[in-house]
Amino acid sequence: MTNSSHDILSKARAQGLARPSAGLEVPDGYFDDFATRMAALLPERPELENREADTAASDSRTFWQKVRPYVYMAAMFAGVWCMLQVFASLTGAGTLQPLSENPVLASALSDDNFVLDYFYDDINSWEVVDEMLEDGTLDDDEDFAKFLSEPDGDYILPQ
Amino acid sequence: MATIKPEKIEELTAQLRDGATVHQAFNEVIRLFSEPLYWQIRRMVGSHDDANDLLQNTFMKAWQSIENFRGDAKLSTWLYKIAINESLSFLEREKRRATTSLDDAEAAEVHTLTADGELDGDRLATALRDAVDTLPEKQRLVFNMKYFDDMKYEDISEILGTSVGALKASYHLATKKIEQFFENLH
Numbered sequence: 001m002t003n004s005s006h007d008i009l010s011k012a013r014a015q016g017l018a019r020p021s022a023g024l025e026v027p028d029g030y031f032d033d034f035a036t037r038m039a040a041l042l043p044e045r046p047e048l049e050n051r052e053a054d055t056a057a058s059d060s061r062t063f064w065q066k067v068r069p070y071v072y073m074a075a076m077f078a079g080v081w082c083m084l085q086v087f088a089s090l091t092g093a094g095t096l097q098p099l100s101e102n103p104v105l106a107s108a109l110s111d112d113n114f115v116l117d118y119f120y121d122d123i124n125s126w127e128v129v130d131e132m133l134e135d136g137t138l139d140d141d142e143d144f145a146k147f148l149s150e151p152d153g154d155y156i157l158p159q
Numbered sequence: 160m161a162t163i164k165p166e167k168i169e170e171l172t173a174q175l176r177d178g179a180t181v182h183q184a185f186n187e188v189i190r191l192f193s194e195p196l197y198w199q200i201r202r203m204v205g206s207h208d209d210a211n212d213l214l215q216n217t218f219m220k221a222w223q224s225i226e227n228f229r230g231d232a233k234l235s236t237w238l239y240k241i242a243i244n245e246s247l248s249f250l251e252r253e254k255r256r257a258t259t260s261l262d263d264a265e266a267a268e269v270h271t272l273t274a275d276g277e278l279d280g281d282r283l284a285t286a287l288r289d290a291v292d293t294l295p296e297k298q299r300l301v302f303n304m305k306y307f308d309d310m311k312y313e314d315i316s317e318i319l320g321t322s323v324g325a326l327k328a329s330y331h332l333a334t335k336k337i338e339q340f341f342e343n344l345h
Contacts, residue, residue: 008341009306009334012287015280020198020307023284026207031197035190038215042185042222049178129324144327 203246290340302333
């Protein structure tokens, strides 16, 4: 961040302008009356007033209802595993071949351009920035501003 | 963001989920949050009348879907999300009619104000508001929340559903554009 930008925003802050209402006006008593006026506008909702407190609602599920999603998920994974085993035995491979032993994939992965085009481009720039924030590489706003100001940093800027 | 005690929010959240107290609790929500939400909306849309309408819509929508608020998210986050969605929808509708950036008359006024030297007080506030109005909507939201409301990035992240890294970049870009705006005045 350059000094002039920092100065104008700092100057505004020093003059008490870094507050939500700075430079804006509302009719006298607007906030005093608003709650009353708004309450009068709200439609009646008798169905809400008839319901019981629902603090325990989420706990009223049976044991089966609670574990059901996990059982289904486990069954799905087991099914996928069985299908892979059947597929492997039908093709005579016995077990699945590691990716690195596949000559086509091995050749592709050794090509830097292929990796850049089809793998790295899928990485969200913000995920990289987030990781840098998490590992402390960018640990405060000043560092972050400096990082963004670097000539090679333009590619991560949002529009 | 509104500085309301966490215990008060917890109490209100419980009351909003109880049929016997929901109406009274919602009136209290309106009383506590109308001002911070108003300024957030007003800084996005500009005019008081539009901000007033959108604030009413915000509370109306919150009331109509109050049974969907189960306390998983913070009450303030939920309300800010509704208010911001209302503001952005309004701006989208307005875009079809006119641009939200400075018109010639306003730009000329800023030039006149700055021609005689340093900006201060009301003139600086006006120029800053005009500078913020030139920002794209999302950047304006981030800038308003960080600079004027002094919100934490983590809270803004929850409201806007954007990563902290992206928010910091957005805020940085906003300050650069504001700098450019003031440089262009000279």
